[in-house]
Amino acid sequence: MISIKKVGLKGLGLLLSAFLVPSLTFAQEATIDSGDTAWMLVATALVMLMTPAGLTLFYGGLAQRKTVLNTIGMSYTAFCTGTLVWVIIGYSLAFGEGNAYIGDFTSFLLADVKITDVAGTIPRILFIMFQGTFAAIAVALVSGSIIERVKYSTWMIFSALWVALVYSPIAHWVWGGGFLSNDGELDFAGGTVIHINAGISGLVLALMLGNRISHRDEQSEKPSSIKLMVLGSALLWFGWFGFNGGSQLAADFVAANAMLVTNVAAAAGGMAWLLIEWMTEERKPTLLGSASGVISGLVGITPASGFVDVSGALAIGLISGVVGFYGVVKLKKALGYDDTLDVFGIHGLVGIVGAILTGVFANPEVNGAAGLLYGNPGQVLVQLKAVVVTIVFAGVASAILFKLSTLLTAGGRIDAHTESEGLDESYHGEKSFDSM
Secondary structure, three states: OOOHHHHHHHHHHHHHHHHHOOHHHHHHHOOOOHHHHHHHHHHHHHHHHHHHHHHHHHHHHHOOHHHHHHHHHHHHHHHHHHHHHHHHHHHHHHHOOOOOOOOOOOOHHHOOOOOOOEEOOEEHHHHHHHHHHHHHHHHHHHHOOOOOOEOHHHHHHHHHHHHHHHHHHHHHHHHOOOHHHHHOOOOOOOHHHHHHHHHHHHHHHHHHHOOOOOOOOOOOOOOOOHHHHHHHHHHHHHHHHHHHHHHHOOOOHHHHHHHHHHHHHHHHHHHHHHHHHHHOOOOOOOHHHHHHHHHHHHHHHOOOOOOOOHHHHHHHHHHHHHHHHHHHHHHHHHHOOOOOOOHHHHHHHHHHHHHHHHHHHOOHHHHOOOOHHHOOOHHHHHHHHHHHHHHHHHHHHHHHHHHHHHHHOOOOEOOHHHHHHOHHHHOOOOOOHHHO
């Protein structure tokens, strides 16, 4: 028998509460974990940094000198648009109960969200904020395919529609209890939801707009600033730790492993691209290639980061670097499409490969899910289904929404004179320091 003296008054109170006040147990279960919350606050800030800082510098450095500000502005504005649409309707459509295909309107303007609500072990409002940064960077990525020739007004309308009607449904299918999650698809941090989705959408928009006047003019298409591009890629790399590590929604072993494999895959992708261009027709190790390879490795590991170990990450990173190189340098040239900043080559193609390789390298010792190499070949088929569904939906829906956006703005493409002069001065009336 337990003596009251040994237990103490505080312990006795807890014992009595457990028997006499059952609701206390539920209340304790619904409270937040301070460690998980602290980590997710940091992770959310890291992902937020990726768009208005990392992606804008990365894209801005890659753009022509006369369109640097326009390119930066499209990503910057997309973050604003994506954030607003997300809290108005996107979150509700993505994470509302709804059905297997779409959420509902119960969280319109976050009407049903209380500041004290808990999601897992973190505040619900923090989960909403974290997921909102994902939606914002996803639509910002799309802009890279169509810069230097699209109207700003067209882009703003399209980006708002895309977050609500393309991104949110796919997020629901994968993360919100939709049919792809019910099938068992593995997408830890956004291989299908973000990278394939954005890559396919960007390619469709690029094809609909047509090639730039300067397309394949190597002199005029030179990046405006390799320094800014490398800095932007480094900020993206840094932010990706929150992107992948934060997707566990807890400060635990899986989150730590996700950060480790993210770093390994990024480094492997950067080295793979660098060595290929060094040993082939380029004959030079370029910073542009190295940074592009790093981003390819990050894209490839994103869906797998919560399911693979270091050996799987090394393989995925190397393969991603190779696929990214050939997608950007070879395939794009062979097919002649004008995906300005290679959103399809890096995010679309590499995202497809990363999603499929997740079904190959998933190690059950990491997070319980087994892939082909661990006795579950069926997982590859599940991944393939998700890839195909995402490609078809993103492509068709983006085409419809972009057509609607162009109708609302009397055509989506700027005139030839403005395009030749450059959008910074002729369209925005501003000039970057580098171009003065």
